[in-house]
Structures are given as structure tokens and as C-alpha cells.
Amino acid sequence: xxxxxxxxxxxxxxxxxxxxxxxxxxxxxxxxxxxxxxxxxxxxxxxxxxxxxxxxxxxxxxxxxxxxxxxxxxxxxxxxxxxxxxxxxxxxxxxxxxxxxxxxxxxxxxxxxxxx
Amino acid sequence: xxxxxxxxxxxxxxxxxxxxxxxxxxxxxxxxxxxxxxxxxxxxxxxxxxxxxxxxxxxxxxxxxxxxxxxxxxxxxxxxxxxxxxxxxxxxxxxxxxxxxxxxxxxxxxx
Numbered sequence: 001x002x003x004x005x006x007x008x009x010x011x012x013x014x015x016x017x018x019x020x021x022x023x024x025x026x027x028x029x030x031x032x033x034x035x036x037x038x039x040x041x042x043x044x045x046x047x048x049x050x051x052x053x054x055x056x057x058x059x060x061x062x063x064x065x066x067x068x069x070x071x072x073x074x075x076x077x078x079x080x081x082x083x084x085x086x087x088x089x090x091x092x093x094x095x096x097x098x099x100x101x102x103x104x105x106x107x108x109x110x111x112x113x114x115x116x
Numbered sequence: 117x118x119x120x121x122x123x124x125x126x127x128x129x130x131x132x133x134x135x136x137x138x139x140x141x142x143x144x145x146x147x148x149x150x151x152x153x154x155x156x157x158x159x160x161x162x163x164x165x166x167x168x169x170x171x172x173x174x175x176x177x178x179x180x181x182x183x184x185x186x187x188x189x190x191x192x193x194x195x196x197x198x199x200x201x202x203x204x205x206x207x208x209x210x211x212x213x214x215x216x217x218x219x220x221x222x223x224x225x226x227x
Contacts, residue, residue: 033215040219040220041219041220042120042207042209042217042218042219042220043161043207043215043217044217045214045215045216048214056214091161093161093215103149103166103211103215104163104166105163105215106163107153107160107161107162108160109159109160110160
């Protein structure tokens with residue numbers, strides 16, 4: 001069990017550029033979640049996948065945001081035309097549904113995005 | 117909709133003493149779960165303790181225990197024998213249909 005990993009850990013970009021983040025969940029986990037966390041606040045839910053299907057999206061996930069999990073393993077989160085308000089920590093978490101522990105989510109280290 | 121409220125933005129405690137962090141929540145789900153997560157500075161979120169709402173017995177994990185008052189929708193975390201490594205931001209969270217976090221309590225353990 002290597003845990004949830006995220007890449008990159010830090011990203012600095014200029015306003016208007018596109019960025020893509022990657023998340024690799026714990027290998028046997030079938031659910032994958034994306035959250036956004038701003039300084040001094042708790043994480044806010046963005047979206048989640050069960051296997052390759054995106055089952056729910058928050059209203060926080062504007063049209064500039066898109067997430068994929070093409071083969072039910074790793075996931076990518078892309079932000080197009082970044083804005084300064086997108087600066088935040090983007091957290092990924094995973095969980096295993098079906099063994100009575102689906103509510104336990106394990107978090108990755110996050111990707112800190114700074115938009116200048 | 118779910119809400120989680122942590123009314124203590126900051127707390128401090130002396131090493132080896134006991135501290136209690138407060139949390140209240142609201143959910144329309146009948147079956148839900150409650151968690152405390154720890155986030156050390158510049159490090160990832162770690163699950164500290166979990167409580168199934170249908171269980172009356174309070175959860176305990178080593179030095180960490182909860183006081184779950186379902187009728188009052190209260191879920192506090194007690195840390196006994198505080199250690200310097202307990203210094204972190206602590207988040208209370210509720211899982212009903214999705215995981216909802218409170219705003220966090222910054223705990224500092226002083227030597």
C-alpha cells in the first residue's frame with residue numbers, strides 16, 4: 001500500500017494558462033475524489049468517480065474545470081484559462097466501496113497551485 | 117445539505133495535558149459517519165478517528181477519543197497526554213452523501 005500520490009506537488013502558472021494535475025489512488029480503491037482547500041479552510045468537495053464514471057460534480061466545478069478517470073485508475077484534473085481565484089491546494093482522496101468501509105477516505109499530499 | 121461547525125479557530129495545550137476540540141454538525145441523512153482528520157503543517161490529511169452514527173459507544177484510538185452526542189449533533193475530540201507531534205490543524209467531517217468538513221481548529225502543543 002503506497003498511499004495516494006499526486007503530481008506535481010507545486011505548480012506556479014500565469015493567469016490564462018491551462019494546468020493539469022494527476023492523482024494516483026490506492027491501487028484497490030474504486031472511488032476517487034477531488035477537493036479544493038484554500039488557506040485556513042477545510043477542503044471543499046469538487047467531484048468524485050466510481051471506477052471510470054464521474055458520478056457527482058459540485059457547483060464549485062465551473063466549466064473551466066474538467067476531471068477524468070479514463071481507465072478507472074489514475075485521475076486528472078484540468079483547469080483551463082486559470083484565474084487568480086483558482087489558487088488553492090487541490091486534494092485527491094480515494095476509498096474502497098463494498099467492504100463496509102466506503103466512508104473512509106485516504107488523502108494524498110495535494111497539489112498547491114499558485115496563479116500569478 | 118450538510119454543515120459542520122468548529123467554533124474554536126485556535127487552541128493550545130501544554131505537553132502531556134488533555135485538550136478537547138469541539139464540533140457540531142447538521143445532516144438530513146439517517147445513516148452517516150463522523151471523522152476527525154489531522155493536517156500537520158505542509159503535510160497531508162490523516163484520518164485520526166471515525167464514528168458510525170448508529171453506534172452509541174464512543175470511538176477510541178489510543179490517546180484519541182470522541183464524545184458523540186447524537187441528539188445534540190455534537191462530536192468532540194479529546195486528546196490525552198498531548199505530544200508535540202499533535203500540533204496540527206484538526207478538521208471535523210461528516211459523511212452522509214458526501215464528505216463535508218468544518219473550518220478547522222489549529223492546535224498547538226507547547227513544551
